[in-house]
Amino acid sequence: MGRRDVHGRGTGPSQGAVARPRGSRRGGRGAAFTGSYAVGEGDRWSDTDLVLAVRGDLAPTLRRWTEWLYDDLGARHHWDLPVGAAVVRVFLLPGWLEIDLTFAPEDGFGPRGPQWRTVFGQPRALEPFAAPDGDTLVGLLWHHALHARVCVERGRWWQAEHWISGLRDHVITLACLRLGHAHAYAKGAHLLPDDLSAELEATLVRALTATELDRALTAAIGVATAELERSRPGLATRLAPMFAELVNTPRA
Secondary structure (H helix, E strand, O other): OOOOOOOOOOOOOOHHHHHOOOOOOOOEEEEEEEOHHHHOOOOOOOOEEEEEEEOOOHHHHHHHHHHHHHHOOOOOEEEEEEEOOEEEEEEEEOOOEEEEEEEEEHHHOOOOOOOEEEEEOOOOOOOOOOOOOHHHHHHHHHHHHHHHHHHHHHOOHHHHHHHHHHHHHHHHHHHHHHHOOOOHHHOOHHHOOHHHHHHHHOOOOOOOOHHHHHHHHHHHHHHHHHHHHHHOHHHHHHHHHHHHHOOOOOOO
């Protein structure tokens, strides 16, 4: 399956891409690449991520770029992700090319992390995105473990698998934060130590049966408890005995 950029060359984006829509500079006060292309790490599978600084109402600029993506580049679908005062409009183009366009007010145009390359305009000095709250992540661990156990006991196999998978995802986030790896969307998971990766692999649900779900949940609780001991030892002391109550609960 091939992927091509907005110029059809099968390579990374260029500065010319930001000036293509007719009238795009009207209201546009800046542009910057983010993501892997901003730091020279893009490959043929990478998305194209572009931030646009917009003066005034975002709607006209959103409309012009959307029309261009559909009329000139054959976009198949798009959806919006609001981020504060900005809007990220995510487009799917032929060849499974994803283009993420962030339309930001002028005072919200600037890097919040290391992946940023200004094309034109004056970026502002903005606060970096905050890391996930540690207490919230810990809370999601026990919440998901509890609800996985409840679903196993109720015979709701798919829902139990959902909670076990979510529990594993949050363990990965905690481990990436502890080790200084990228944490969003498991982007740093491939950098985790081999022994931890093996423990996480054991949490995968391989069949929708009570026995297998019990096994996977036990493995997930084990790796969650171990990560808590490394990341939040004080909380681990309080929560480990309660986690143990969810393991191998006698079935009614």
